[in-house]
Amino acid sequence: MTVDSLSFGGRSIVAGQLPRPPVPLGLRSGIVHTVVGGLSPRSWRARKCAATVLATERALVLDAGLGVRLTAFYTGGLSDTQVILIHGWEGSAQSAYVLSAASALHVAGHSVCRLQLRDHGDSHGLNEAPFLGSEHAEVIAAVAEVQRRFPATRTVVVGYSLGGNFAVRLAAFGRDAGLSLAHVVAVSPPINPRDAAHTISSSALFNRYFARRWKSSIRLKMQHFASWRAHAKLLEIDDIIAMHEAFVPRFTAFANADAYFASYALNAENLGQLSCSADLVLAADDPVCPVDSLRDVARIAGLTTTVVPHGGHCGFLEDWRMRSWLDRYLVHTVDGVAHCS
Numbered sequence: 001m002t003v004d005s006l007s008f009g010g011r012s013i014v015a016g017q018l019p020r021p022p023v024p025l026g027l028r029s030g031i032v033h034t035v036v037g038g039l040s041p042r043s044w045r046a047r048k049c050a051a052t053v054l055a056t057e058r059a060l061v062l063d064a065g066l067g068v069r070l071t072a073f074y075t076g077g078l079s080d081t082q083v084i085l086i087h088g089w090e091g092s093a094q095s096a097y098v099l100s101a102a103s104a105l106h107v108a109g110h111s112v113c114r115l116q117l118r119d120h121g122d123s124h125g126l127n128e129a130p131f132l133g134s135e136h137a138e139v140i141a142a143v144a145e146v147q148r149r150f151p152a153t154r155t156v157v158v159g160y161s162l163g164g165n166f167a168v169r170l171a172a173f174g175r176d177a178g179l180s181l182a183h184v185v186a187v188s189p190p191i192n193p194r195d196a197a198h199t200i201s202s203s204a205l206f207n208r209y210f211a212r213r214w215k216s217s218i219r220l221k222m223q224h225f226a227s228w229r230a231h232a233k234l235l236e237i238d239d240i241i242a243m244h245e246a247f248v249p250r251f252t253a254f255a256n257a258d259a260y261f262a263s264y265a266l267n268a269e270n271l272g273q274l275s276c277s278a279d280l281v282l283a284a285d286d287p288v289c290p291v292d293s294l295r296d297v298a299r300i301a302g303l304t305t306t307v308v309p310h311g312g313h314c315g316f317l318e319d320w321r322m323r324s325w326l327d328r329y330l331v332h333t334v335d336g337v338a339h340c341s
Contacts, residue, residue, distance in 0.1 A: 023310045024319055030285030031205070033312025042322040043096040050099040053106050057114075061126070062145045064138035069126045071116045072146065075106055080153035081182075081338045082111040083330075084143055088161025088188075088314060089133070090213035092121035097160055097314050097324070104327035110334060113146050115139070117163070119217055125224035130251050131217075133162055133193060134263045136169040140177045143170060147180065154182035156334050160314050161289070164189030168266050168278055168303070175275035183337045184278040185330065188286055188314045191293035194261035199290055201241045206288060210240055267296045274302040281329065283311030 027033060036042065047054070057073040064070045073093050083105050087095050093114035102112045116123055118138065119131035147155060159167030164186030171184040190196035200206045215235050221228040231250060237243045244257035254260040264270070284291050284307055297303055308316070308325075316326035 023317075026320070027317055028285075028310050030283060030287045030310070030312040030315075033283070033285070033310060033315030033317055034287055035205075035312075036315065036317065036322075038096060042100075042317075045322045046096040046099040046103070050103040050106075053099070053102045053112065060113075060146075060149070062115075062142040064145070065141040066138075067127075068118065068138045068141075069123075070118060070138065070142045071121065071123045071126070072113050072142065073116075074113045074146070074150060075102070075111065076150070077106055077109050077111040079109040079111070079338060081334060082113060082146075082150060082152040082155050083334055084113045084115055084146060084155060084157045086115050086117065086139070086157065086159040086163030086166055087120065088163050090120070090210060090217065091160070091163075092116060094121065095160075097326075100324050101158065101327050101330055104324075104331050105334060108331045108335060110338075111150065111152065113150070115142060115146070117166075119221065124217060124220040128225045128227065130221065130247075132252060132260075133165070134252070134254075134260060136166055136173060136264070137177070139166050140170055140174050140179060143174070144178050154338065155180065156183045156185070156337055157181060158185045158187065158330060159189065160187045162190060164280075165191075165193070165264060165266060168271065168274075168280075169264070171274045171276050171278045171302075172271040173275075179275075181276045183276055183333070185281060185333060186278065187281045187316075187326065188283065188289055188311075189266065189280060190289045191266045191280075191296050192261075192290075193265055194258055195293050196289045197240055197244060197257075197261060200288060201239055203287065207238075207240050211238055211243060214240075214243060265296065266300075268299045271300055274300065276302070278303050279333065280305045281316075281326065282307050283313070283316065284309050285311065286313045288313040 053075045057075045060072040062070045085098050087098050093116045098114055105112050157167045157170055167184045167186045248254050248257050248260045282291050318325045
């Protein structure tokens with residue numbers, strides 16, 4: 001299947017306009033892109049490139065409403081555009097793909113804010129209730145707080161994986177909460193979270209990875225809050241779907257995991273009208289969030305899609321030097337938004 005042949009709900013989905021060099025033969029695997037993108041060589045390169053961003057960042061604790069607090073790291077730039085970066089599930093503001101993008105965008109002159117979702121990074125002790133993929137209101141409130149503290153002519157939100165799912169919901173629901181967004185980019189988002197969860201569950205590699213990371217978060221919650229010790233049974237489950245089936249009745253009002261997943265699916269029924277333009281950037285070989293789920297977004301006005309043949313899940317590496325085509329894409333996109341608005 002080639003990118004040019006992809007078609008969903010009558011929409012033709014083609015690669016974006018930014019030229020991309022041929023991907024080296026060894027990187028023409030979605031699993032390789034995904035795994036290598038998170039290994040030490042890329043992390044080391046990302047931290048090295050982001051040295052200025054890290055040295056000049058301001059650590060923030062943001063009021064996200066109803067007593068919820070989220071953390072973020074803000075680095076000012078020379079332009080009047082700020083970019084808010086949101087990591088994926090069990091990632092953090094220190095993830096390699098976040099630091100790599102933050103560096104590229106800051107070099108281009110833009111202010112960058114690396115927002116951290118609840119119970120990610122070192123924030124497990126800030127809120128007793130757990131992180132839920134369905135709770136976009138607190139992310140909207142946190143972004144609004146960033147806009148109040150650091151006024152800018154325009155704000156662009158870039159989210160990765162589940163952070164990309166949140167980013168699209170910011171485009172859908174942010175205006176009613178007072179957000180003013182110029183544009184949103186969602187990278188490798190779970191369009192249909194149920195499909196993504198089942199895809200993870202079916203892979204021994206990714207199921208083990210996400211289950212281990214989620215259990216680590218649960219252990220940290222137990223260390224901070226005695227009430228969490230009553231949920232130790234969650235640590236005995238090894239399958240992501242089974243973990244959700246046990247987790248959802250304990251911590252949410254949803255009847256089961258499927259209802260929970262459906263609540264934050266990116267479809268016309270959930271999103272309605274977007275308040276700003278939004279781009280989805282996906283790889284046809286994503287082994288975590290199936291590109292077939294694009295059928296669900298075919299009827300959402302204001303949403304455009306770029307699909308590239310190779311990139312895996314949030315990988316999008318150009319070469320074995322760990323350089324990222326996605327970083328160039330983001331700078332190209334943000335610069336375009338800044339010049340056109």
